[in-house]
Amino acid sequence: MNQPDPNTNDTPAKRPTILRRLLSHHELATLLLLLHAPIDASAKPEIPQLHEAGLIETICGGAGDSHIRLTPEGNAVLRGLGVK
Numbered sequence: 001m002n003q004p005d006p007n008t009n010d011t012p013a014k015r016p017t018i019l020r021r022l023l024s025h026h027e028l029a030t031l032l033l034l035l036h037a038p039i040d041a042s043a044k045p046e047i048p049q050l051h052e053a054g055l056i057e058t059i060c061g062g063a064g065d066s067h068i069r070l071t072p073e074g075n076a077v078l079r080g081l082g083v084k
Contacts, residue, residue: 031055031074038067
């Protein structure tokens with residue numbers, strides 16, 4: 001009657017990881033630039049890799065131009081490095 005549930009698992013759940021790979025120093029520098037202000041979408045060659053990793057997002061400006069800014073995940077990476 002009061003037997004423990006056989007389906008309980010005592011191992012802790014895996015924590016989700018944000019990054020699937022290490023960031024290059026150029027990618028980290030780009031995240032640091034974005035920490036202070038959005039930058040032009042064509043400003044850095046690292047933009048596609050960071051966008052694919054979900055660390056940045058594209059926002060449309062009022063004049064039809066697009067800018068890049070950090071996502072919450074990108075902010076979390078910088079907090080993990082002790083920057084924020």
